[in-house]
Amino acid sequence: MSDLTHRSSSEELADPGSVSRERVLERLQDWQRRVHQLYDRVEQTLRDTSFRTDREGKHTSNEELVQRVGLSQDEQPKIDVLRVIRPDFFPRGLWIIGANGRIDLRIVPPVGSSETYLLLDQSEPFSGSARWVKIPIGAPFEREPFDPSWLVSKLH
DSSP states (O other): OOOOSOOOHHHHHHSGGGOOHHHHHHHHHHHHHHHHHHHHHHHHHHTTSSOOEEEEEEEOOOOHHHHHTTOOTTTSOOEEEEEESSOEEEEEESOBTTBSOEEEEEEOOSSSOOEEEEEEEOSOTTOSSOOEEEEETTOTTOOEEOOHHHHHHHHO
16 A cells, blocks of 8 residues: 555545545545445345345446546446345445445335435444444434344345
8 A cells, every 4th residue: 555544534535635546546446345345245145035136337436536636437446336126235435524435225115115324334444344334314323233134124
């Protein structure tokens, strides 16, 4: 890694001029790795169910730091968009104040209204492992660790 200090997203956003192109690319690659590891856990949990997954959709960042350092969409790592029959996981952004990335999760049950959650990674940049928490939209203080088995229970 070109930058030996691991500043938080908040620190990088407060001083964007000090963030190098290499640093942004490293952060995006780490973000891709953590998001894909989460998706792997979800797919493993769903393996013995009737649900199928689709990771064909791809996401690239349009965040300010990415634009500031001039990374084109072709230069960025492509982050999968995970679709599970009814819910969608969408990697919303990496540079989130107070988090190390955000995924939006929308669950549309066969009957009833849809539910939307934020999945936030509360780990430090480049810490090696993610700490995902889920937060219902509209209830920001109802945080709990994300467990893929919870998702399976919501889908039935």
